[in-house]
């Protein structure tokens with residue numbers, strides 16, 4: 170479980186610079202009763218917030234999640250009937266999931282807000298593709314804002330009977346759309362409660378590293394975008410460069426939040442340098458032999474999010490030129 174102290178240490182150090190904070194990856198965030206408080210804290214740093222969940226949990230406090238200011242909640246639900254749903258969501262309870270959706274929708278109504286935006290993600294397998302249209306109908310009737318039909322990862326190593334569906338039309342469908350203006354209104358959800366002291370301290374401190382020492386030579390070639398745009402901390406405070414699933418014996422733990430800079434550890438710098446020079450350091454980062462080429466080009470948080478964030482700043486103190494500058498840089502040129 171992520172502790173309040175560790176969450177605060179990470180957010181205080183990095184959230185003043187953050188565009189978005191995502192609460193998921195190595196576990197189910199709804200099992201931690203402090204998650205709404207972590208989200209609220211990130212919102213007080215003006216970070217947009219996203220959470221992904223199975224929603225198949227008891228003791229779910231929907232009002233706390235609505236009050237947290239959460240912007241976007243991704244609901245992983247791959248079926249509408251119990252036998253089909255639980256083929257992939259082992260031990261999941263579809264009726265519990267649907268009740269929790271209704272609780273969220275009711276809590277939003279009570280609070281007079283459209284947030285969190287609810288997005289149903291349906292991973293299309295052979296065994297569940299016949300329930301896609303029923304899922305779309307059900308999601309609309311429950312008040313879910315959008316549904317995404319998405320391709321699953323290959324899980325045949327775990328269960329050879331679970332195969333991705335062929336010939337399915339992937340993509341998102343807006344059911345109850347939320348406008349960019351709505352997102353802008355939720356950007357500064359707690360104007361009287363901003364972490365102003367921490368934000369001021371971060372700006373006053375300047376760059377936390379020697380920029381000349383950290384700067385790698387220019388490159389016009391391919392690089393991994395994760396190494397510049399995102400960082401990941403797990404519940405134990407370990408820093409990883411990306412959200413790719415760790416593989417055994419891969420050198421993917423780049424440091425610890427208590428001891429290391431979460432963006433510029435030695436392994437971060439070795440990884441960036443590897444893409445620039447092709448140099449491989451013995452005992453260096455897994456990035457030197459990484460084969461996740463597609464993942465290297467598409468980060469969870471990218472220039473699109475930076476542009477959305479810049480446009481959401483309210484009052485609009487960033488003019489169009491500044492927004493272009495913030496969202497127009499390229500890792501490949503660094």
Ligand code: SF4
Pocket residue numbers: 393394395396410411412413440455456457459460461464465
């Ligand atoms: S090179 Fe691979 S392992 Fe390294 S940060 Fe990028 S995706 Fe992750």
